[in-house]
Amino acid sequence: MSNRLFRLLPNAYPVVLDTAFALCATAVYASFAGISSLSPWFGYPLAALIGLPLAVRRRYPLPVLAVVVTALCVATVLEMPLEPHSPTAFALYAVGAWVPRRPAVTALVATVVMSGAALMVSQPTPDDIGLVAFVGLYGSAAWALGRFTRARRAFAAREEAERATRAVTEERLRIARELHDVVAHSLSLITVKAGVAAHVARTRPDEVVDALAVIEATSRDTLVEMRRLLGVLRSDDATGTAPMPGLADLAGLVERAADAGVDVTLEVTGGGLPDGVGLTVFRIVQESVTNVVKHAAPARCSVRVAVTDDEVGIEVVDDGTRAARAGGGHGLMGMRERVAMYGGDFEADRRPAGGFAVKARIPLS
Template identity: 60%
Template sequence: MTAPPRLVKWLPVAYSVAVDVAAAVAATLLYLTFVEITHGPVPFGYVLAFLIGVPLAVRRKWPLAVYAVVVLAQNTATLLHITLEVYTPTLFALYLVAVALPRRRSTPALACGAVLTAVAVAISEPWPDDFGITLTVWFLMGATWTLGWTTRVRREYAAKAAAEEAEHALTEERLRIARELHDIVAHSLTMIAVKAGIANHVAEEQPAEARDALRVIETTSRATLVEMRHLLGVLRSSEGPELSPVPGLGDLPALVERAGMAGVPVSLTITGAPGLPDGVGLTVYRIVQESVTNVVKHAAPARCSVSIAVSDARVVVEVSDDGAGERVLAGGGGHGLAGMRERVAMYGGEFRAGPGRDGGFRVVAEVPFG
């Protein structure tokens, strides 16, 4: 049985408050004892004991004010020969000053406390005892301030690293969403645009072919709507969406069939073990989808060949065509090839795209897994 989230959130705060309250009680009782030892029941000594100990309970809320009260009260107790230890309450308050405040404020606080301590010890203790006591307290104050300051620096660095990591994760997620939207929309709109052009061109003379084109448009549109609803559901859900199966090797025949309807015959060959991790299967599907879309968009009429070879450790995807159309390479005006390259790079694979040896265009991606 796990603790409620609100309780988990407040546990560190409650622990910190408990430590401060315990320190305040211990310091107050200690100095009440010192008053009894040194002067007996003296009302002003009791007041000093409470001023030295009680403020420590709220040092996290008002660190500088608490430090000032404790330093003044403890040095007054030194002048009255009540202090019989090495300024532990002052050190306890000084640590949080160094942690909570920037150095331009905590350093003067350290210096003022050190000067007040030196003056109080010099007045209350004979030479050379005062010199040794002052050096000891100064050393402890300096060490405490240094420990607090390094803690502050470490926390600032951790916060900065966490912010940079969050920003990097946000950027990666935006790129992932952009890739998914591009692959879904570009492929579908290309098919729709091609078929709409055919339907418009032959509507009067060949109404049967026009109706076939409209059926392709309808089928493609419905499939695109399903994918878009799924993607939007993932983005809108705050409690983890119900994920439908992601596209993979088993969805490639339908993709090839739609490309054929758009006027680009595609031959598909898959060799090796059919099982792939979902992420790798999606990457392969998107690479084939974008490559075939580019053929339809830039090279039609053309023939296209898709070859997928799956081994125990990697999958090799090769898409080539015999068209003469120009393509938009990564770094140019398009995003398709750049998106494919990014997908492959996520798995530490290799990606190549360019003119084929016998004309046309060729895309090769090697994606390791396992």
């Protein structure tokens, strides 16, 4: 019950404020009616028409302004008010804040003209021109403040919508990178081994069994990673049921690459990376080795990962003769985006001596 009350308080506060001002305005104008020459049967209902509609000014800004201004102009002609039309200013703020520009401007002009005309009829002397100007400026200032509030709310709403759009886009790109890295790596290994099996099926049947074993193991690992990704998408707390791959999983990655015909040497120094950085390092090495399998196998490849207190360096170099084209494909783009998320540096290009090199540096601070 108390939690529900706390949730209702922010929405109830404006209503309470408007109701309080409406009651105060009604009481003030009822006192004006009591000391004026008007009949109580006419003065008190007129005071109610001036004050009470302000309680619903946010919901019906234009009708409330019309009722309040009309009643206040009648009271002014009858010399009842003793203050500068504060109920009109209160209603004009609501019109400025919640009504579109064209009807809001029309309402302001009509209100200023009607109020000024009523004041001139009530007190048609040159000395009262200043009072007319003051009442007009008072109402216009309230209307302008309402317009400013409306513009500020619209700006905040646009910013919130843009933040939501950016968040959706970034999450979609993150999921796309994960899917690409998982599926591309596994399918590359499966394709290579399936091709080997088809090539030697008649002459070397024993190698077909080995190839099928690699395909089975790779497919099983891919299913595990896909389930982890689906767990991330389905869970409320954005955490999957399986741990994210990191430095400890690089050895298994190297073994699978060797099964696909790429001789990979792995050197890892240091450790203790945060989960997000560890996943980024794993995906960069995975994508780099996958490119070697797809574009340069059979080849030799060296992977070096050096973790220091300040940064982690990644270097994947191969000696293949058909190295991947620098800057092309979604894989290199995904690696570059992953490194850029942490403010690091990324390079990928052919080596002068042959082969291809991928280098990345990710700061840890």
